[in-house]
Amino acid sequence: MATKEEVKRYWQENPLLSHELGDLGSASFFSELDRAKREDSDIFAMGYWEFGAFAGKRLLDVGCGPGWVAMNYALGGARVCAMDLTFRAAQLSKAHLKLREARADVIEADAESIPFRDGSFDVVVSSGVLHHTPDTPRAIGECHRVLKSGGIAKLTFYHKGILHHPVVFGFTRFVMNLFSVKHPGADLSKDAMDVDDFIRQYDGAANPVGIGMTTGQWRTVLRDAGFRVTGSELHFFPKRFIPLGRFIPRLVHRALDRLLGTMIYFHLEKP
Numbered sequence: 001m002a003t004k005e006e007v008k009r010y011w012q013e014n015p016l017l018s019h020e021l022g023d024l025g026s027a028s029f030f031s032e033l034d035r036a037k038r039e040d041s042d043i044f045a046m047g048y049w050e051f052g053a054f055a056g057k058r059l060l061d062v063g064c065g066p067g068w069v070a071m072n073y074a075l076g077g078a079r080v081c082a083m084d085l086t087f088r089a090a091q092l093s094k095a096h097l098k099l100r101e102a103r104a105d106v107i108e109a110d111a112e113s114i115p116f117r118d119g120s121f122d123v124v125v126s127s128g129v130l131h132h133t134p135d136t137p138r139a140i141g142e143c144h145r146v147l148k149s150g151g152i153a154k155l156t157f158y159h160k161g162i163l164h165h166p167v168v169f170g171f172t173r174f175v176m177n178l179f180s181v182k183h184p185g186a187d188l189s190k191d192a193m194d195v196d197d198f199i200r201q202y203d204g205a206a207n208p209v210g211i212g213m214t215t216g217q218w219r220t221v222l223r224d225a226g227f228r229v230t231g232s233e234l235h236f237f238p239k240r241f242i243p244l245g246r247f248i249p250r251l252v253h254r255a256l257d258r259l260l261g262t263m264i265y266f267h268l269e270k271p
């Protein structure tokens with residue numbers, strides 16, 4: 001298993017979407033990031049995030065990256081603290097918040113050792129982060145610890161679904177090759193790759209840690225940490241990586257997102 005230092009170095013050198021969008025930290029980078037989230041990865045997840053629902057509440061965003069989630073909650077009136085393992089992500093989040101005239105505290109901190117007292121937050125969110133840290137159960141436990149009793153959490157993870165099933169995976173790769181699905185940062189079409197390595201490379205070929213699990217497996221880890229799992233949704237069928245994918249009709253995209261989403265979004269409560 002990779003070390004925390006390796007994880008930190010990777011994300012410091014390869015912030016989210018740096019393989020795909022140019023001019024990191026510029027106004028056009030943040031506009032493109034917003035478009036990638038609103039029109040692709042999170043197009044059907046805006047209701048899940050409920051950005052306007054936590055005005056006045058203390059909200060922690062664990063692994064904020066370039067700050068899209070934190071910025072949207074801040075604009076919705078939440079009292080946001082955004083944290084990330086890397087200095088680079090903290091810098092990008094600060095620039096993003098400033099550009100959109102949103103206010104939040106931004107700190108460098110490790111999800112496996114969150115520097116806040118028990119029960120400090122009304123809401124804890126984390127978008128696509130906790131599967132990247134070497135000790136995922138520990139980081140999930142930390143999210144639970146800093147949440148108040150009765151508080152809610154929204155945590156999202158890589159999903160291992162039907163497309164990754166050993167019987168189906170060969171077909172998945174065949175279809176990817178047939179439609180020339182191109183993933184920036186990694187060649188996911190290579191035949192030798194096994195399922196876990198395929199998932200690890202979603203955020204770049206050299207990404208040291210990226211764990212995908214089935215809904216049931218994630219539920220077990222979340223329950224073991226003390227969360228009540230009140231629901232889950234699949235999202236992110238990455239149509240922007242498919243040539244001519246922009247012509248996929250919205251209804252079809254929605255069905256693919258629900259059935260074949262590469263991420264799982266959990267609704268959680270701390271009893």
Ligand SMILES: C[S@@+](CC[C@H](N)C(=O)[O-])C[C@H]1O[C@@H](n2cnc3c(N)ncnc32)[C@H](O)[C@@H]1O
Pocket residue numbers: 007011012015016062063064065066067068069083084085086089109110111112126127128129132133139203
């Ligand atoms: C895929 S990006 C997601 C960024 C952001 N949450 C979003 O959805 O736009 C993963 C982020 O997790 C951060 N990260 C990885 N391990 C972490 C840890 N142990 N503690 C805090 N952040 C971590 C990385 O630095 C990176 O910014």
